[in-house]
Amino acid sequence: MPELPEVETVANGVHARVAGLRIDQVWTSGKPQTFKTPEAEIVETLTGARIDRVSRVGKTVVVDLKPPSAAQARAQFLVHLGMTGRLLVSTPEVPWPPHTHAVLTLSDGRELRFVDPRRFGRLSMHKENGGYNGPGAEPTTITPEQFASLFKGRKLAIKAALLNQSILHGVGNIYADEALFRAGIRPRRAAGRLSRAELARLHAGLQGVLTRAIELGGSSVSDYVDAAGIRGFFQLEHKVYGRAGETCSDCATPLKKIIVGGRTTIYCPACQH
DNA sequence: AGGTTGACCTGGACGC
């Protein structure tokens, strides 16, 4: 579900609500696949730790922890929301939603809850020195030159390349299609065959669409909400994603629906080349 | 090694 703008919105919202609080108690569901690091180790590391900062790397929410004693190593609690994951800050009297998989009781009495119906989300603990950097390059800060070099010699479709998190992390199906529309590039073009001008347009289009989406709190297609349960508004500005069967808002040509990299892809055959 | 495909899950929308 959530891509970079949604994850950033969630991380910022959670940070604003829980930074500085201590984790007094941890409950976990026992659903094994949710826990990439063994559940017991996650519970052990979280309990008693203080939340320093909550941020985003790629599509992952990163919770920086301060251990209860200075002798213990610092750790980061990583939350990947998968397709339907939510991180919610609630007061305890609000009933747990169905598919709640982790609940952290905080020192002010509120709860940080991880809810995930489809269970594609993952919870893990990162303890290496240097902190979690994500699998690929960061799209919001990458320079046009670095961006162009990511695709050199690549034969896969540019859309598939944008979705590959080990190349560039944070972009998913919505923002890949929207960025390609802004850049006027067809999704099936070979990544390594794009001209310098096209790569420059794609870099600008991608950063533009991500920045605008972050401003609007992300896209709420069906069930995405931020830490307070509020929907985003960028879906109102989607030019192609989710618009199969409609016409292009720029030129009125019917939009085309194809499959690229196994994912539904929408583009304008007149505006994109 | 790079690239592609199917499996993993639940629930909502739609058609009959």
Added chain:
DNA sequence: TGCGTCCAGGTCAACC
């Protein structure tokens, strides 16, 4: 109303 089918913001292991 109810049942079946298809589809969904994402990975990842297993293949070619």
